[in-house]
Each structure stands twice: as structure tokens, then as C-alpha cells.
Amino acid sequence: MDFQPDASLEAFREEVRGFLRDQVPEDLKGQQRCTRSPREQIMRWQKLLNQRGWGAPYWAREHGGTGWSVPQILVFDDECSAAGTPTQDAFVHKMLGPVLNAFATPEQKAEHLPAVFNGERLWCQGFSEPGAGSDLASLRTRAERDGDHYVVNGQKTWTSYAHHADWIFLLVRTDAQVKKQAGISFLLVDMKTPGITVRPIRSIDDAHHLNETFFDNVRVPVGNLIGAEGQGWSITKFLLNNEHATTADLPELKRYMRELRQFATVLRVGDEPLGARPEFALKLARLDAELQAVSMLVQRVARLEQLHDPASHVLGSMLKVRATELQQRITEAQIEALGDYGAVAYPHPHEAAPAQPYPLQALARGISNDMFLRRASTIYGGTSEVQRGIIAKMLFQF
Amino acid sequence: MDFELTSEQKLLQDSVRRYVDKAYGFEARTALLQSGRNGSAQNWNLFAENGWLMAALPEAYGGLEGTLVDSAIISQELGRGLVLEPYLGCAVLAAQTLVAGGTPAQKERLLPQLADGSCRIALAYSEPASRGNPESVTLRAERDADGFSLHGRKSLVLGAPGAQAFIVSARIEGTAGISLLLVDADSAGLTRQALPLHDGSWVEELTFEGVRVGADALLGEAGQGLGALRAGLACGTVTLCAELIGAMEKTIEVTAEYLKVRKQFGVPISAFQALQHRMADMAAELELARSMLHAALASLANDEEPARLKTLSAAKMLIGRAAKLVCGQGIQLHGGIGMTEEYLVGHYYKRAVVADLLLGSSDSHEALCAAALQAELGV
Numbered sequence: 194m195d196f197q198p199d200a201s202l203e204a205f206r207e208e209v210r211g212f213l214r215d216q217v218p219e220d221l222k223g224q225q226r227c228t229r230s231p232r233e234q235i236m237r238w239q240k241l242l243n244q245r246g247w248g249a250p251y252w253a254r255e256h257g258g259t260g261w262s263v264p265q266i267l268v269f270d271d272e273c274s275a276a277g278t279p280t281q282d283a284f285v286h287k288m289l290g291p292v293l294n295a296f297a298t299p300e301q302k303a304e305h306l307p308a309v310f311n312g313e314r315l316w317c318q319g320f321s322e323p324g325a326g327s328d329l330a331s332l333r334t335r336a337e338r339d340g341d342h343y344v345v346n347g348q349k350t351w352t353s354y355a356h357h358a359d360w361i362f363l364l365v366r367t368d369a370q371v372k373k374q375a376g377i378s379f380l381l382v383d384m385k386t387p388g389i390t391v392r393p394i395r396s397i398d399d400a401h402h403l404n405e406t407f408f409d410n411v412r413v414p415v416g417n418l419i420g421a422e423g424q425g426w427s428i429t430k431f432l433l434n435n436e437h438a439t440t441a442d443l444p445e446l447k448r449y450m451r452e453l454r455q456f457a458t459v460l461r462v463g464d465e466p467l468g469a470r471p472e473f474a475l476k477l478a479r480l481d482a483e484l485q486a487v488s489m490l491v492q493r494v495a496r497l498e499q500l501h502d503p504a505s506h507v508l509g510s511m512l513k514v515r516a517t518e519l520q521q522r523i524t525e526a527q528i529e530a531l532g533d534y535g536a537v538a539y540p541h542p543h544e545a546a547p548a549q550p551y552p553l554q555a556l557a558r559g560i561s562n563d564m565f566l567r568r569a570s571t572i573y574g575g576t577s578e579v580q581r582g583i584i585a586k587m588l589f590q591f
Numbered sequence: 592m593d594f595e596l597t598s599e600q601k602l603l604q605d606s607v608r609r610y611v612d613k614a615y616g617f618e619a620r621t622a623l624l625q626s627g628r629n630g631s632a633q634n635w636n637l638f639a640e641n642g643w644l645m646a647a648l649p650e651a652y653g654g655l656e657g658t659l660v661d662s663a664i665i666s667q668e669l670g671r672g673l674v675l676e677p678y679l680g681c682a683v684l685a686a687q688t689l690v691a692g693g694t695p696a697q698k699e700r701l702l703p704q705l706a707d708g709s710c711r712i713a714l715a716y717s718e719p720a721s722r723g724n725p726e727s728v729t730l731r732a733e734r735d736a737d738g739f740s741l742h743g744r745k746s747l748v749l750g751a752p753g754a755q756a757f758i759v760s761a762r763i764e765g766t767a768g769i770s771l772l773l774v775d776a777d778s779a780g781l782t783r784q785a786l787p788l789h790d791g792s793w794v795e796e797l798t799f800e801g802v803r804v805g806a807d808a809l810l811g812e813a814g815q816g817l818g819a820l821r822a823g824l825a826c827g828t829v830t831l832c833a834e835l836i837g838a839m840e841k842t843i844e845v846t847a848e849y850l851k852v853r854k855q856f857g858v859p860i861s862a863f864q865a866l867q868h869r870m871a872d873m874a875a876e877l878e879l880a881r882s883m884l885h886a887a888l889a890s891l892a893n894d895e896e897p898a899r900l901k902t903l904s905a906a907k908m909l910i911g912r913a914a915k916l917v918c919g920q921g922i923q924l925h926g927g928i929g930m931t932e933e934y935l936v937g938h939y940y941k942r943a944v945v946a947d948l949l950l951g952s953s954d955s956h957e958a959l960c961a962a963a964l965q966a967e968l969g970v
Contacts, residue, residue, distance in 0.1 A: 194593060194594060194595065194596050194597065194600055194660050194664075194888075195592070195593050195597075195660065195892075196592055196593075196660075196885065196888050196889035196892045196893065197592070197892060197893070198592070198893055199592060454964075454967075454968060457964075457968050457970060458968050458969065458970055465970075466968075466970040467970075468964070468965055468968045468970035469965065469970045471961070474961035474962070474964060474965055475957055475958070475961045477961065477964050478905075478908075478957050478958075478960035478961040478963075478964055479908075479957065481905065481960065481964060482883070482905035482906075482908060482909045482960060483879070483909065485883065485886050485902065485905055486879045486880070486882045486883035486886060486905075486909055487879070487882070488886070489882035489883065489885045489886045489889070490878065490879060490882040492592060492594075493594050493882060493885070496592075496593075496594055496595075508878060511871075511874065511875035511878050511879070514871075514872075514875055515875055515879055578868065580871075581867065581868040581871035581872065582864070582867065582868070582871070584870075584871035584874055584875065585867035585868065585870055585871045586867075588847075588870075588871075588874055589847040589850075589851075589861070589867075589870060591847075591850070591851070591861040591862070591867050591870070
């Protein structure tokens with residue numbers, strides 16, 4: 194155990210900073226990143242990264258990725274967030290991509306991987322259903338073989354960004370006669386296929402990320418099956434176990450804290466800055482301390498992941514529980530910091546500004562949207578309750 | 592940064608754990624509590640023989656040239672056994688203050704004796720109203736012809752019973768700043784009142800009524816003691832935090848085992864989800880606290896003073912509260928048996944309660960963090 198800073202990691206940080214400073218145009222910087230960036234920006238950013246040789250920052254070299262270590266990935270994410278670049282398509286980079294690399298046929302790779310690198314195809318994820326949330330394996334969307342096609346019928350829900358996506362990766366039931374996990378298959382579907390309907394779900398953050406996606410006799414070529422029929426559940430477990438250190442969304446946590454510190458100096462209570470108020474300063478102290486601990490926990494999980502130590506799973510579950518709760522607490526503290534104006538429903542940053550600006554708008558806009566959106570953090574990617582169950586079983590064999 | 596123990600660190604951890612497992616079973620500890628104050632001299636000699644007292648002392652003065660990481664490793668293991676000997680008070684707080692503040696001659700004379708266990712010194716820095724703040728010093732040192740005469744009080748001196756001398760923080764008349772003085776424990780005019788703490792350890796309240804010391808009692812330079820005191824307290828704070836990590840580990844292990852054997856409604860109570868989730872929360876609390884300890888160790892190694900102090904305070908606050916939560920829930924999950932003196936889990940909670948109050952309470956440290964943040968922000 195030693196806590197000397199890693200000089201090579203700091204050199205890498207400088208390299209990323211140099212790229213962001215010299216090669217990324219200004220209109221691709223300075224954005225808030227909590228929600229996904231608009232489609233055109235994701236695509237421009239992806240092309241730019243690909244030109245630099247960083248088209249797949251999270252993948253191994255053998256798959257055309259950067260081969261970065263997990264700590265390097267954290268540095269890259271951190272610097273991109275600090276610069277406010279667009280987001281990448283996380284669905285393909287962090288979830289589907291590793292699955293393609295591990296399970297896809299050469300034909301499937303040739304079809305999909307170039308589009309990942311040059312940013313011309315965006316993906317969404319079709320896992321959850323109205324009756325299959327935490328109990329994902331009970332999903333009912335079915336795919337029936339008809340010649341060299343599957344015919345897909347059913348409904349997926351919470352399909353984030355399906356309305357921007359070109360393709361969807363889908364869990365379907367191909368066999369209803371076997372144990373529920375064994376009857377699931379993993380299918381890639383072009384969103385332009387006839388029979389797919391996407392309906393928006395507006396969420397409490399006053400935005401449209403979520404959708405219901407309906408499949409009505411959608412014909413999918415058999416060649417779009419990943420792995421074998423019935424292998425979908427083990428592929429899903431592989432996919433969900435791929436990354437733990439980044440679930441904390443540490444760059445966003447740090448941004449929230451930067452903003453909260455800014456509020457402390459800019460906002461005033463009576464004749465003093467908000468930060469001078471003891472009740473605020475003490476709250477800031479608690480959040481700051483916990484963020485410091487969470488940051489170090491992220492480094493620990495990253496290190497274990499790098500070593501392929503299975504302990505990264507249970508520690509990753511703990512990190513997910515605590516970091517997502519902290520996301521909620523810091524964003525709530527932001528609303529509280531705004532005082533009365535914390536109650537105002539400012540227009541969403543992606544929507545048009547009101548003709549007559551609302552008071553405090555420049556500072557406060559978007560804050561409540563992030564805060565409300567963060568209620569989802571403890572639900573997606575395995576709810577906090579599911580994580581606690583995992584921790585109890587893995588750690589204590591209860 | 593590297594979180595895995597090196598082979599040497601692993602050896603050190605294993606040696607302390609073997610000792611604690613063997614010598615510090617619950618019954619042996621109970622017997623020690625009844626037979627003496629702060630463990631036994633025999634155990635202390637064993638600590639010395641095993642090199643634990645000298646681990647983090649400079650090689651030039653009889654030490655092994657280790658770092659604070661070594662002290663943390665030792666302390667974490669001692670915390671698993673609720674070890675009573677004053678490792679924190681004597682081997683860390685006083686020893687590291689001496690390392691930081693003593694002249695070469697003083698270190699040459701004293702450190703080898705601390706390293707081999709033949710002498711114990713305790714750090715008398717806190718006062719009835721100071722609540723862990725090392726700058727809050729009212730004890731007066733009046734200059735006289737060939738030294739100083741001390742007047743005032745020091746409170747809750749850790750490791751004082753059995754110590755041969757104290758490092759005392761004082762204000763020398765006519766000199767700005769805080770000075771450190773070395774005072775023999777049997778000095779005339781020094782009254783020592785032993786006080787028991789909830790965890791079964793003993794401390795002393797010291798009253799100085801014209802205690803005479805020579806000019807050579809001054810540790811380092813007059814008025815320059817605060818830096819050394821802070822250095823000693825930083826090491827002590829990290830060591831105490833590490834001890835609490837060990838205490839939480841053991842509480843969680845013991846509780847998990849109990850849930851598997853205790854049956855109610857015809858099943859082991861570990862089958863109940865409410866209890867499983869509580870255990871998961873306790874484990875997550877522990878790991879977050881462990882990461883905070885790492886953050887403190889990293890900050891001490893890399894940061895400038897303001898950031899170091901803030902991180903230390905954050906660690907004391909966060910880990911102190913975590914330990915109270917985890918050890919308190921250890922009692923809760925045991926049910927009635929957890930309330931009994933004859934069962935160990937309640938004793939871990941008592942140590943957590945005491946530790947939270949020592950070296951500045953979590954409330955005090957929270958206020959220090961808040962003030963540090965205000966200074967950073969310029970508000």
C-alpha cells in the first residue's frame with residue numbers, strides 16, 4: 194500500500210488535456226453532461242475521437258480500442274467532463290461493444306463495429322418490460338422463428354433515447370418451455386424495421402429521454418442473433434458485469450460539487466454570502482468529505498477491475514449504492530442552496546428560453562432537472578435494493 | 592497509488608493479527624480489564640519485541656524507518672481485538688510528536704527507549720475546554736532562573752497510566768506560540784487523577800501547580816511547538832481511524848456469523864431481507880470509511896498543510912460516525928444478547944463512542960472542515 198501519485202497517470206492527464214485544448218472546437222465544449230448530448234453532437238465528437246485514435250476509449254487494443262487501464266479511463270472521463278464535451282454513446286461503448294467483441298461473428302462485427310468507430314450509428318437498449326424490471330429474466334417479448342427470420346412481438350419500456358437510435362439490442366424469449374433464464378436470446382434490430390413503434394415517456398425531470406417501444410410482427414434476420422439461442426441471459430450477465438468504477442459517475446459528482454461551491458460564493462443570504470452561513474457550510478463539509486471518500490472508493494474499484502479481481506463486483510455494488518445516493522444528496526443541496534428560487538420550474542436547458550428571463554435563470558436553469566433525473570440513479574443499473582441483496586449474498590453468503 | 596499490501600506490509604499485518612487472535616480473545620481481554628490498567632507490561636514488551644513500537648520511528652533512533660501506513664496497519668489489527676495497551680497514546684501520539692519536534696539530542700536520548708519499550712511517554716495536549724483543538728492552550732510556563740514553572744491542567748491524557756514522562760503543551764510567558772515541554776511523571780507539584788473511559792481504558796487528568804522543569808525540558812524551540820504537535824496529532828488521528836476500521840471489520844464479521852446461527856420463526860435470521868440489507872449497508876459504510884482512511888493517508892503524503900488538515904478532519908468525522916453507526920447496528924442485529932456485558936459486540940460500540948470523542952469529536956471536525964471550505968471559497 195502506498196499513496197504516492199502515479200506520474201505516468203498525470204502525464205496521461207496532460208495528454209488528454211492537450212487534445213481537448215488544441216483539437217476540440219469550442220462549440221463542442223462547455224456543456225452540461227448529465228443527460229445525453231444531441232445526436233449530431235455525439236456523432237461529431239465520436240468522429241473527432243476516432244481521428245485521434247481514441248474511438249473506443251474503453252476497449253482493449255485487440256478490438257481496436259485504446260487499451261487504456263481503468264484508472265486511465267477514469268482520467269479520460271474526468272477531463273472530458275471538466276471540458277464539457279458531448280457524451281459518447283454509452284450503450285454501445287460500455288454495454289453492447291464488449292458483447293460484440295466477445296460474442297459476435299465476423300460478419301456481425303463487420304456490419305456494426307465500423308459504425309461504432311465513425312459514429313454513424315446510435316444504439317439503445319431493449320431490456321426492461323412493464324412486467325420485467327428487477328426481475329429481468331421474466332421478460333415476455335417473444336421471438337419466433339419463421340424461415341430465416343425471427344418475428345418479434347412485445348413491448349419494451351424505459352428504452353432511453355430509442356427516439357434517437359438507429360439500432361436496438363434486445364432481449365427476447367425464444368423458448369417458453371425452459372427455465373426462464375434459459376429461454377432468453379440476444380438480438381440486434383434495426384429501428385427502421387416495419388412494426389416498431391416508439392412512444393415517448395416524459396419523466397419528472399421535465400424531459401424526454403425515456404420511451405416505450407412496441408414490436409408488432411417485426412421481422413429480424415436470423416443473422417442478427419448474438420451468440421446462440423438461449424444464451425441471452427449469460428451474455429446479459431457478462432454485459433452488466435463489465436464496469437463498476439464508472440457507475441459512480443464521479444465526473445458528474447465533481448461537477449455538482451463545483452457548482453455548489455460556486456453557489457456558496459455567488460448567492461447571498463441577507464448581507465453575507467451563502468457560504469458564510471453555518472448551516473450551509475456544515476452541509477457542504479459533510480458532502481465534501483463523502484465525495485472524497487467516494488472518489489477514493491472509485492480508485493479502489495478501478496484498481497481491482499484492472500487486476501480482474503472478483504472483489505470488484507461486491508465493492509462495485511457498494512460504490513453504486515453510495516455514489517448514487519450522493520448524487521441525489523448533492524443535487525438536492527443545490528436546489529436548497531438556491532433558496533426560494535429552488536422551487537421555480539425553470540425551462541429545461543434543451544428547451545427554448547422564456548421571452549422574459551426568469552430571475553436567477555443563468556445560474557439556476559438545469560439544476561432541478563438534474564436533481565429530479567438523479568432519482569433514477571438508484572433505480573437503473575440494478576436498484577439499490579438489488580445491490581444490497583447482491584452484497585449480502587456475495588459477502589456473507591446469507 | 593496502490594491499495595494492496597506489499598509483502599512486508601502483509602507480514603506485519605499477519606503478525607499483529609496472529610497475536611490478537613491468540614492473546615486477545617474476549618475472555619483474555621476481560622481478565623486484563625480486571626487485573627490492570629491499559630493492559631499489561633508483559634504485552635507491551637511483546638509489542639516492542641515484535642517491532643511494532645519502532646515500526647514508524649526513524650532508523651537513526653532505533654526505529655525501522657517505516658511510515659504511517661505501518662502504524663495504520665498495526666492499529667487496524669489492534670482495533671479488531673479492542674487491544675487495551677496504549678499503542679495510540681504512547682507509540683504514536685507522543686512518539687511522533689517527539690520525532691517531529693525534538694532536537695537531535697533529545698531524540699537520541701528518548702526515541703530508542705520508546706522503540707524498545709523501556710520507557711513510555713504520553714502526550715498531554717488537551718485541556719478541559721479545548722475539545723481536541725491543539726491551539727487552545729492555557730497551561731502557563733513561567734520562566735525562572737534555570738528553567739520553567741508550570742501551572743494549569745491537561746485533560747484525558749491517553750496512555751498516561753504507566754507513562755514515565757509527558758509531553759506537555761504550554762504557553763511560555765513572553766513568548767508567542769505554543770511550546771512543548773517534557774515533564775517527568777513523578778514531578779513535584781503534578782497531581783495525576785486516573786479516569787476510566789467507557790471502553791475500559793484509563794486516562795489521566797493532570798494538574799500542574801508550580802511543576803519545575805529545567806531549560807533542557809523544552810522540546811525544540813520555544814514557541815515553535817504547534818507544528819510538531821500537529822504532526823503528532825495527524826499520525827494519531829490516522830492511527831485512531833485505522834483502529835476503528837478494524838473494530839468495524841470485526842463487528843461485521845461477528846454479526847454475520849451470529850445471523851447465520853441465530854434462529855427465529857424456524858429459520859436463521861440471516862434469511863430475512865431487512866437484516867441482509869442492514870448488513871449490506873454496514874459493509875458499505877465500512878468500505879467508504881476505509882476509502883476515507885486511504886484518502887487521509889494520501890493527503891498526508893502529497894498535500895500542503897491546509898488540504899492535509901481538512902482531509903484529516905474529514906476522515907475523523909466520517910470514520911468516527913461510521914464506526915458508531917456500524918458498531919451500534921452490531922448490537923441491534925444481535926438483539927438482547929448484544930446488550931450484555933458478557934458479549935463482545937457491545938464493547939466495540941463502546942470503543943467507537945469513546946473514539947468519536949477523542950482527538951476532537953466528529954462535530955468539532957465537521958466544523959473545522961466547514962471553516963476550511965469557507966477559507967478556500969473566501970467567504
